[in-house]
Amino acid sequence: MENEMEIDDSHSKHRKEEKEGNGKALVVIMVGPPGSGKSTFCDLVMGASSRPWARICQDTINNGKSGTRAKCLSSAIAALKDKKSVFIDRCNLDKEQRADFVKLGSPEVDVHAVVLDLPAKLCISRSVKRTGHEGNLQGGKAAAVVNRMLQKKELPKLNEGYSRITICPSESDVEDAITTYSRLSSQDTLPSGCFGQKSSDAKIQVGIMKFLKKVDPPGSGSGSSMTPNSSPSLPVKEPKVRSEGSKPESFGGVSNEGEKEDPMAVESVADTVALTNSKDDSASLDTTDTLAFPSISTADFQFDHEKASDIIVEKVEEYISKLRNARLVLVDLTHKSKILSLVKSKAAQRNINPEKFSTFVGDITCLYSKGGMRCNVIANAANWRLKPGGGGVNAAIFSAAGPSLEVATKERANTLAPGKAAVIPVPADSPLFIREGVTHVIHVVGPNMNPQRPNCLKNNYDEGCKILREAYSSLFEGFVSILKRSEVQNHRGKRGNNASDQKMKREIVHVEERSKKNKGLKYEVGSGNTDLEQQNKSKSNVNSSKAWGSWAQALYSLAMNPEKHKSDVLETTIDVIVLNDIYPKAKRHILVLARLNGLDRLEDVCQEHLQLLKTMHQVGMNWTERLLLEDDSLIFRLGFHSVPSMRQLHLHVISQDFNSPHLKNKKHWNSFNTEFFRDAVDVIEEVEKFGKPSIQDEGLLSKELRCHRCKSAHPNIPRLKSHINNCKAPFPATLLQNGRLVQGTTKTDADS
DNA sequence: GTTCTAGAAC
DNA sequence: GTTCTAGAAC
Known part of the structure; x- marks a missing residue:
């Protein structure tokens, strides 16, 4: 058994076993059709890495000939026992093919997937050209095989049991992943989550x-x-x-x-x-x-x-x-x-x-x-x-x-x-x-x-x-x-x-x-905006189609009678009231409340409110400046919820750390981190141009959880929170534009 | 908006 | 067994 194994040993003896640190072994399941570059990937990482690795290659595991999944499994187990991290170098294109290898995960062993999701035509041409491939997949048959295999392709999902998934849709993504894994020493761990997925699920794409x-x-x-x-x-x-x-x-x-x-x-x-x-x-x-x-x-x-x-x-x-x-x-x-x-x-x-x-x-x-x-x-x-x-x-x-x-x-x-x-x-x-x-x-x-x-x-x-x-x-x-x-x-x-x-x-x-x-x-x-305008004008504050629950009235009553709630209020002007959100979803989270009766939510906003919107934004910016004086590491975003839970139009001014025990569920997260959150600058621009802001669907609130910086996906709130505590990735370009993010003057774009 | 909790997921 | 989510009630 042992002598049949084809395991590339590299550097396995170079390092003593790490006593300190996490020192977790890894099982990295490579996913990709023939010609996607799995073996090359493994070779490059193993050549550069200080971590002991073993490559389990099904094509060659049987004395240079192809072997079985079971044989790969037993070899992988043996390598893990030997404190090596392993690459599972086989196509692993569907969930079932991967399942046994995912089970190798344990408290001491993290399981990752690396998907080489390159264009089929590229894999095919590589396979066709290949002469010395270990799996002997050569010439014309290669294309048919690649095509057939790709039809079964199922992208790995975190819930299969991976702590990390890296999807590489392009060759440069592959290079990045090689660098990432090459730099991984025995003590290092990589952030968990799903990285690099740029498109929605492939199965839908087929239809489209x-x-x-x-x-x-x-x-x-x-x-x-x-x-x-x-x-x-x-x-x-x-x-x-x-x-x-x-x-x-x-x-x-x-x-x-x-x-x-x-x-x-x-x-x-x-x-x-x-x-x-x-x-x-x-x-x-x-x-x-x-x-x-x-x-x-x-x-x-x-x-x-x-x-x-x-x-x-x-x-x-x-x-x-x-x-x-x-x-x-x-x-x-x-x-x-x-x-x-x-x-x-x-x-x-x-x-x-x-x-x-x-x-x-x-x-x-x-x-x-x-x-x-x-x-x-x-x-x-x-x-x-x-x-x-x-x-x-x-x-x-x-x-x-x-x-x-x-x-x-x-x-x-x-x-x-x-x-x-x-x-x-x-x-x-x-x-x-x-x-x-x-x-x-x-x-x-x-x-x-x-x-x-x-x-x-x-x-x-x-x-x-x-x-x-x-x-x-x-x-x-x-x-x-x-x-x-x-x-x-x-x-x-x-x-x-x-x-x-x-x-x-x-x-x-x-x-x-x-x-x-x-x-x-x-x-x-109807033609033009007349219907909408009509609706809004006739609506008034009484016959609003959505009834507000009693719990949703707190801001409204505050806006109407601020003197009754003095202790909570940071600032009152003729147009707005500023207060701390009583359940802040970040280190700093304040609300700028419009005082206009009948202006319940973003949907009610039209041209006539333009000046009020600008005022709210300006007041929000002033407070941002003040908060930045207290802590200039904070980064703020100002905006509205498309469909708020609380009555009375309010602008959220919220720091982007989202470090708060009150941020508890998907709705909380997505309400600030999907298009459901409408940046004040965009709302103002839309009202100027079109008379109405665009409002996004509540369905966004049930979207999967993604880091607002690196956009990686996470299976639940605790995992997301532990990720965002450490994620230092730059913010997406759209947020860096048009003043959507507000940060201290000492900060540069590169810092964010 | 929150709290509570059943039951799904782990 | 524990963790986590999602829906109902408020």
């Missing part, structure tokens, strides 16, 4: 990334379908993930001759490559948000095409600047479409950027699968009852989406007035989502000129044009609201997430539209 696969260009309009051909053979060719893959008709009359590529590469490798590539920047190529919309009211509702096309172009022009990188596409079924050609020529006349707005001939329910155009949002020319059927686009969309869209629609609105729009997240089980990648349907009801249909305007085009304009405004506003929310999602994605797959999947699809307030109304988008 499929939309990035190259498809044929949409040809003559109805679109050619994707090549179904799938050859498992090699050589492997890099599939091109294209953003311009299927261009809609552009106004310049450019023809759509797509270059031909090896379809095999697309089908056989694309999934797995896309899967691993999902962590590359390149993978974000075709994630441009696109709204595909039919012409409203010009079909069954018989609206005049000339007038409608003017309005479409006018509204597109108006909204295009608000859309940043997003695109709008007007879709109709046939080339003969009069409305399409009218809009096309009018848009060209007005020099509307064809990158931002174009027309497309095809079926709006299968733009991706048949037309090769990825549109994450589609509009429906709905009827006022929001019911399926009736023919046309409405029937087609409800039918393509399956019954779940109708259910999702009914959850949010029962009817829709002409000119209004309703944003509906597409349920995850809908073919529209699964097959087409459509995340939202926006129902719009336009003006009706057809006497056979309800609400006929009897040729009153003054009213008709007004409603049609409103309809497009509502539609585009709805799209803008989706874009704003998806920005948050993207942030979350980049930060990574260890939440369960199912939960994440639900979040991605549904979280955007979830809200506690004004069910039914909330999803209806």
